[in-house]
Amino acid sequence: MLRLVVDHSGKERRVAGLYLITDQGERLVPRVREALGSGGVALLQYRDKLRSFEERLSLGNDLKHLCTEFQVKFIVNDDLELALALDADGLHLGQEDGDPAAARAALGPKKLIGISTHSMEEALAAQQAGADYIGFGSLYPTESKEVEHLQSPEALAQLREKVQIPIVAIGGINRDNACAVIDAGADAVAVISAVLAARSPGLAATEISLLFNRTLTQPRGSVLTIAGSDSGGGAGIQADLKTITLLGSYGASAITALTAQNTRGVTGIHSSPPAFLAEQIDAVLSDIPIDVVKIGMLSSPENAEIVADKLTAYEMRMVVLDPVMSAKGGVALLEDEALSVLKKRLVPLSYLVTPNIPEAEALTGLTITDSAGMELAARALHLMGAKHVLVKGGHLTEGVVTDILFDGNGFTRFSAPRVLTRNTHGTGCTLASAIATNLAQGEPLPSAVLRAKLFVTRAIKFSQPLGKGHGPVNHFLAAREQADS
Template identity: 85%
Template sequence: MLKLVVDHSGRERRVAGLYLITDQGDRLLPRVREALSSGGVAILQYRDKLRSYDERLELGHDLKRLCAEFQVKFIVNDDLKLALELDADGVHLGQEDGDFAAAREALGSKKLIGISTHSIEEALAAQEAGADYIGFGSLYPTETKDVEYIQGPEALVLVREKVKLPIVAIGGINRDNACAVIDAGADSIAVISSVLSARSPGLAATELSLLFNRRMLHPRGAVLTIAGSDSGGGAGIQADLKTVTLLGSYGASAITALTAQNTRGVTGIHPSPPAFLADQIDAVLSDIPIDVVKIGMLCSPENAEIVADKLTAYEMRMVVLDPVMTAKGGVSLIEDEALSVLKKRLVPLSYLVTPNIPEAEALTGLTITDTAGMELAARALHLMGAKHVLIKGGHLTEGVVTDILFDGHNFNRYSAPRVLTRNTHGTGCTLASAIATYLAQGEPLPGAVLRAKLFVTRAIKYAQQLGRGHGPVNHFLAARDQVE
């Protein structure tokens, strides 16, 4: 006789992902709406220490409606009466701000109850009491609350070993330090100012939510490349899909143009009909959950307009734009009218723009002869609307190739020794695709650029002569090195 055993130990956790806590600032509803519309927020916690009860009740109803619209769990902080009246999805209690047993009796077993903890002992006590999740922190210093002890990711590792409940990491978490928290075992990260004080709360929420992809099995994250096809296989769609796949993500494509080309140059270009390009993009984005879009060769103004329209319609925020203008042999790959569309519509839609020096000069009208000129061009492109700009320095003559990343405030430099070879076909496509891939896998932008730079440098180093012109870089050996 067979006995059926059901294992409940792996049951889905109800608290995971990005946990957004409200602030006390003005225009809260539109800022929360933009953050929730990103699709990256899993839980919204309404925290309000200043307004009257009636004001909290009115605002709470509005916030709950937003959560229902975007299918986000709605939690009330430290106010059981308000949680009950709003029929919230749960309540979050501080150590001194409520009675857990009373909250469970009032809310029932189907509502979520979280408890703030600051030590292993408090976390174990919350688990023993029957909490659905714990908040643990503060992980880092924070501007929103004075904290006596900073726990750090190391303390979170210890709590994760002892506690089976979902853990929401709290305190001072932002895009650039969240990875250590997620890697330490947090199921969720709680943020306030990192999203709600950002210039674009929707983009900030998207950046943070993507970091959880680092926990996925391979293929980890998905990238859509919108670019031209290179019949020689060294650049364009072919280089993009090789890069995305070899680095461990899922690659989809929409082809803007067919080219007849090899290592010696381009002998023919056939733009995709605009309606068919639109069909390709719709087919992918209406079905496959794409994390990052990478754009390369656009060719015609009509196709550039189509791409801009679709990015807007699907609200794609993570867009890496490689403004391809000429092939290695000097053949133009973009019409003048398309360049105008690129500048006016696609640059402002981009999370990152990755021009080389000639492309940066064409986009900005500046002449670039050194790193100071690169910085000036980066500022100009940021003023044109790009959220981040990476100017590639390969066209300068120094023995060290330096790329410069600008985020609107600060510059980061990424340098590597120049590899003396003519086999550099597809380097721009490969770099942009590698950055898009690492973003899709849960790397914050500075780390994604660094890893992509290392990958491309290795791909150039390992390049083998194929054909009689500018040979392609070696994606395979570079990716193998990256894994090892």
């Protein structure tokens, strides 16, 4: 369950979060259903300039029923007659598409009226005219229509100081540029193709709506870690919860296995009974609104199956899978039969998979000796169903450690100087948990990975020789330096 409403003023705001506008494409209703089913959409605006009134009435009824089913506000664009016929929750007007006073008289005081604006003067006039919210833009160039008035996040920030009603930022907004307009004071962001043209409209809606968590007070966002317990405290559940908490989110946990472990290695593993693992996950997801799930050690095939079943049942889309297979000393943490479950069921359910090179080799059957091999493995994992893949390059020997992110279209590299130390216990767990935490706090994926990479590099740099083997990284000092930077 995602936090959709941002309350800046201490009183209820009726327009906030992800504001989805319909397109003219085929299969509109199924695409809108998937987007609304994500729980990420707060308002739907039906905009249709092509169909006849009868066709718009029929399609509008279908969309209205979806909004009722998913408890989303239904807004009609520029057509008062259609808004009245559909008993819509509101009407959105362009600058030359109707009289707000006449719309208010016809719709009554409980319906929403929004007005598109392109300047400070238009915005203040709309507020004076009694609008419940304004659309402001275009913030970025857009393909949906020719942009006459291009604005900027800076202009929106100036507008925010003068306007008391909610502001919906409009125009060319997507996952990777929305943060600037949210930070500038937008209560909502309006999107079309960023959701409805996506391969998975539900996932795209979830990604964008999660960005509004950046406006919350700490702890911002919630992360459930499903992993094994490390009695030595350097990796597993312990490293995950340290990371989640120190970086400012709320952490919950479900333990897949207990390990007897210290800096020298693992001496014993006791897998959680599958039914009890299921009970832990149910206890959390049935009560606590979790934004991101992070998966680490799974141990047994039965537990891997349970996790896959629960992710499916609760429709968790934001899943970071760290395919842990062995401890630092080489002890297996994943039974051979569980690898098949990982590949067939958990990789396709994952938003991001974060294998190191040996793990990527085990998952794909490839041999990786350089960055080209890392890219090939990332493509293979994407074809296996992972939405995004981050192959970590720490097992190569270069002086610079480069991790490679693949999103299905292109590669992004994240590099940092190698820190020469043996105290690297828990680096994989920490990186995946930091990414999950950054996502839960409203960072888009590229930024979430970059910030996590910086955090882990600092944690390794500040690591201390605790114990007689591979010591843990230093989460505390890394978080303190990151907060100060």
